[in-house]
Amino acid sequence: MSVDPIHLSVTGAYDRWSRFYDTYDNPMVAAATRVVAQGLGGVQDASVFEFGCGTGRNLSAFLESGAARAAGCDLSAGMLQQARQRDARLELLQHDMAEPLPLDSGTFDLALFCLSLEHISALDAPLREARRLLRPGGRIAILEIHPFLSLSGVAAHFQDGEQEVHMPAYPHQFEAYLNACAGLGLQVISCREWRPCDFQPPLTGKSFKRGPLFPLLLELHFRA
Numbered sequence: 500m501s502v503d504p505i506h507l508s509v510t511g512a513y514d515r516w517s518r519f520y521d522t523y524d525n526p527m528v529a530a531a532t533r534v535v536a537q538g539l540g541g542v543q544d545a546s547v548f549e550f551g552c553g554t555g556r557n558l559s560a561f562l563e564s565g566a567a568r569a570a571g572c573d574l575s576a577g578m579l580q581q582a583r584q585r586d587a588r589l590e591l592l593q594h595d596m597a598e599p600l601p602l603d604s605g606t607f608d609l610a611l612f613c614l615s616l617e618h619i620s621a622l623d624a625p626l627r628e629a630r631r632l633l634r635p636g637g638r639i640a641i642l643e644i645h646p647f648l649s650l651s652g653v654a655a656h657f658q659d660g661e662q663e664v665h666m667p668a669y670p671h672q673f674e675a676y677l678n679a680c681a682g683l684g685l686q687v688i689s690c691r692e693w694r695p696c697d698f699q700p701p702l703t704g705k706s707f708k709r710g711p712l713f714p715l716l717l718e719l720h721f722r723a
C-alpha cells in the first residue's frame with residue numbers, strides 16, 4: 500500500500516531531513532557541491548556568511564579552501580546541530596533569514612545563498628540583509644534551483660523510508676532575482692546556468708532526467 504506524501508513546515512521538514520541530508524542522493528545538492536568546490540570566484544582569506552547554511556557543508560569547504568571566517572544562519576535546529584558536529588570552527592545562528600541578523604554591518608566579503616531562497620517568498624529582505632553585512636566591494640553569490648525547473652514544479656522534497664516529505668517552496672523567475680538586486684543597487688557581475696553536461700566527471704544519472712542540456716542550477720554574482 501502506498502503512503503500519501505506529507506507536507507511539513509520548512510523547519511519540520513529540515514529537522515527531519517537533517518539526520519541524512521548529507522548522504523541523500525539529490526542532484527541539486529550534488530551539482531551545487533561541485534560549483535562551490537570551484538570557489539565561487541575565490542575565498543582565500545575571505546569572511547563568508549551563508550544564509551540557510553544547513554549542515555554547514557559549504558562553510559566548511561570554504562574554510563578548507565582558505566577562507567578566514569565562516570558564519571551562517573539557518574531556521575532548522577536539526578541542520579545546525581549537524582553543522583556544529585561537522586566543524587567546530589563555524590559560527591552558527593538559528594535565525595530566519597528574512598529577519599535582521601544580530602551582526603555588525605560591513606564585516607563579510609562574500610554572502611552566499613545556496614538552495615535556500617526557494618523557501619523564501621520575497622527575496623528583498625534577505626538580500627538587503629546580505630548587502631548590509633558586506634564590506635564595500637563585497638559580493639553576493641546566489642546558487643539556486645534553475646527557474647525552468649522550479650517553474651515546472653520541481654521543489655525540495657525527500658523520501659524518508661516509505662514517506663515522501665514536502666515543504667513550502669516558492670519558484671522564482673529570473674526577474675525576481677534581478678529586480679530584487681537592482682532595487683538594492685547591486686551590480687550583476689556574472690550569470691551562469693549549469694546544465695548536467697557542464698560537469699566533469701559527470702553527475703549521476705538522476706541529474707540527466709530532462710536531458711544533458713536542461714539547466715539544473717542558476718548561479719548569479721552581484722557586487723555590493
Ligand SMILES: C[S@@+](CC[C@H](N)C(=O)[O-])C[C@H]1O[C@@H](n2cnc3c(N)ncnc32)[C@H](O)[C@@H]1O
Pocket residue numbers: 509510513528531550551552553554555556557572573574575578594595596597612613614615618619655
Ligand atoms: C536545501 S537546504 C540547503 C542547505 C545548504 N545551503 C546547502 O547548500 O547544503 C535549505 C536550507 O535553508 C534553510 N532555510 C529555509 N528557509 C530559511 C529561512 N527563512 N531562514 C533561514 N534558513 C532557512 C533550511 O532550514 C535548510 O537548511
